[in-house]
Amino acid sequence: MAKFKTKEILPDASYDSVIVSKFINTIMDQGKKSIARKIVYGAFDIVKEQTKQEPMDIFEKALEEAAPRVEVRPQRVGGATYQVPREVKDKRALSLAMRWLISSARKKKGKDMASRLAEELMQASKGEGESVKKKINVHKMAEANKAFAYLAR
Numbered sequence: 001m002a003k004f005k006t007k008e009i010l011p012d013a014s015y016d017s018v019i020v021s022k023f024i025n026t027i028m029d030q031g032k033k034s035i036a037r038k039i040v041y042g043a044f045d046i047v048k049e050q051t052k053q054e055p056m057d058i059f060e061k062a063l064e065e066a067a068p069r070v071e072v073r074p075q076r077v078g079g080a081t082y083q084v085p086r087e088v089k090d091k092r093a094l095s096l097a098m099r100w101l102i103s104s105a106r107k108k109k110g111k112d113m114a115s116r117l118a119e120e121l122m123q124a125s126k127g128e129g130e131s132v133k134k135k136i137n138v139h140k141m142a143e144a145n146k147a148f149a150y151l152a153r
Contacts, residue, residue, distance in 0.1 A: 014041060015056055019063070019094070026098045027117075042114030047121055062124035066097035066131040070142040075151055084151045085142035097131070104130030 012021040020040065028036040044055035051058060072083040088096070105113065105120040107130065123129030 012037075015044075017056065020056075020059070022094075023059075023098055026095070027102055039113045039117060042112075043117040043121060046115055046118035050118070051122060058121055058125045062101060062121045062131075063094065063097045065127050066100055066124050066135055067093040068096055068135045068138045069093070071096075071138050072141050072145055075148075075153075077151060082148045082151055083141065083145045084148045085145050086152050097135075100131035100134045104134070 009018055009021050009025070011018045012024060014020075024033065024036045024040050027039055044059070047053075047055040047058050068088050070085050071088050073086050074081050075084045076082075101120055101124060102117070105117040108116040108119070111119075120129055120131060124131050
């Protein structure tokens with residue numbers, strides 16, 4: 001089986017972090033990277049202003065809190081499809097956490113994206129918020145389908 005070549009992502013300029021760079025790329029819509037940068041850095045500024053803490057610490061804590069450890073994947077066995085719980089690799093857990101943080105920030109209404117994202121990051125770092133609820137639901141589903149764990153490949 002052929003391995004995919006992963007593109008080297010360079011660290012961002014402000015925080016010198018590859019994870020922040022990936023987060024900017026995930027937020028980016030229609031190739032507008034400068035707008036995505038403004039949103040992320042604006043959110044980090046708001047986080048720093050409101051919490052008086054380093055925004056990278058809050059960001060990493062939020063990603064850690066939102067990242068799932070297990071998920072369910074559908075698997076066909078003799079005509080029936082079962083939801084089989086599987087462990088999540090670190091890379092996928094990180095990308096899921098980023099996606100969930102961004103989508104839950106986008107769902108909120110009323111403010112600009114930077115403040116919605118900052119709010120979601122602060123909530124997630126405390127173990128609350130929409131993205132952490134999503135992780136808890138995924139874990140509950142995996143726990144409910146634990147009986148099918150023997151089917152995992």
